[in-house]
Amino acid sequence: MAEPTGLRERNKHERRRRLEDVALDLFERDGFDKTTIELIAAEAGLAPRTFFSYFATKDDLVLGDYSERLDRILTELDEHPEEEPAWDALRASFAAVASDYESEEHRIRRRFTIMANSPSVIARSLHLQAGWEQTLAERLAARSGTGVDDPTPRLLAAMALAIMRVSLQHWLITPNAPALPELVQHGFAQLASGLTPP
Structure with missing residues (x-):
């Protein structure tokens, strides 16, 4: 059977x-x-x-479920109406996915430490992030009906991914850091209000 x-x-x-x-x-x-x-x-x-x-590769053991995380972001994004401003939909989607990371904190910390000491894993991570940016930009362009020559969807995707990456790194290396979803929300709010240098 x-x-x-x-x-x-x-x-x-x-x-x-x-x-x-x-x-x-x-x-x-x-x-x-x-x-x-x-x-x-x-x-x-x-x-x-x-x-x-x-x-597919040994590097992917360290990087974990990258494709599943992207699918989760896209699913979250698709649940927001197209009339909702893209930045607001991205903020909510990334914050929701950040909650998933918190339940895997120990495993993610282990991966982060290994990746920090392995140039090949860092290179693979950057390659995957570029793919994420492209996929996310295409989804944002489809939501807004903009053409391929409009750089705005790619810029939004790149900023959202940078916020997630920086928030995740801060959360992992800073003792008593705020919760990851809070860091992500703060990052989006900072960029939305015009980030001022320290």
């Missing part, structure tokens, strides 16, 4: 999570560059080829 779709997806998610946990442990113990995909798979009790059913 075939495995029900819900159970299959749950099992796949658990195997993916197991690979992440094993990899993060190994990266912390041995260093990112010295840890091979073969070792990660062996420690997780999987064949190396199975690894690629879950992750």
